[in-house]
Amino acid sequence: MKHTGFVYSAEYLKHRTKFHPECKERLTAILSRLEQSGLLAQLLSVQPYPATIEQIALVHSKDYIGVVRDSCRQGVRMLDMDTQISHNSYEVACLAVGGALAGVDAVIQAEADNVFCAVRPPGHHALPDKAMGFCLFNNVAVAARYAQQEYGLNKVLIIDWDVHHGNGTYDVFAADPSVFYFSIHQFPHYPGTGRADETGCDKGAGTSLHVPLSAGGGDAEYIATFKQQLAPAVLAFKPELILISAGFDAHEADALSSIQLSSKGFGRLTDIVRELADEVCAGRIVSVLEGGYNLTALAESAYEHIRALQGAAD
Ligand SMILES: [Zn+2]
Secondary structure (H helix, E strand, O other): OOOEEEEOOHHHHHOOOOOOOOOOHHHHHHHHHHHHHOOHHHOEEEOOOOOOHHHHOOOOOHHHHHHHHHHHHOOOOEOOOOOEOOOOHHHHHHHHHHHHHHHHHHHHOOOOOEEEEOOOOOOOOOEOOEOEOOEOOOHHHHHHHHHHHHHOOOOEEEEEOOOOOOHHHHHHHOOOOOEEEEEEEEOOOOOOOOOOOOOOOHHHOOOEEEEEEOOOOEHHHHHHHHHHHHHHHHHHHOOOEEEEEEOOOOEOOOOOOOOEEOHHHHHHHHHHHHHHHHHHOOOOEEEEEOOOOOHHHHHHHHHHHHHHHHOOOO
16 A cells, blocks of 8 residues: 655644635545544655745746735735635745645655645646635645756646646646646636647647536546546656646535536546556655535545545555
């Protein structure tokens, strides 16, 4: 069985939102499911640390980082029409990025085979100089750049199965041939991007793969896509590390989408990714929480995901 790490801190609860689906109860729901099942005790506890401004600036402009910091301190409540902040949100967002970085450290330094990072706020809509869609800093994008800069990795592959297209991540890496971005998402849907013909640009042409799905798709469509489209892309690209933007809002019970994945379906997708990672990158996977807004479905899906990261068959 794999040695799986788990990143979490109660500090993540201090990003306060009001009447908002992206709430602190998302993390406490995951934590209690893991505790109550006994799974938490099997995981290596990986401590997050606050990412430095220099680390966050691997993706975001320093001007924007300053705007986030100052807005939180000045009591601003909204960074865009969907994205709430509170007094501590800047520090929490730095710790969310640092949670993903700590996951990379643990996997590259072989303390864990793979890691799940239960962090918030999420990141994949965040653009280099703009907050968007509940996201302040792009946790996964910074983690990819950090793995390259800190550990000299050449090629990183990101699998984004959040039900929304990760427009922020695509924006960061569209022209970069060293980071492959795969996204499967409901389309048309928020944020409006993610067409199949958006395959990267300039030197990064061909290193992005978008699979837009119509409302109503579920486990069968996802598993077929992973086997028929993702697997050959991973085997051809040969990444040294796989990052997952693990949103669980494609669940059939989630109110923010019309995709019908089951909790077990997330486990099946994880099995496929784990086997691919074994083949190309010594099993290295860092999975970072994105969306997922039905608390029961989120907790159950995260549970199935982590069990599959462990390689624990039912
Ligand atoms: Zn989402």
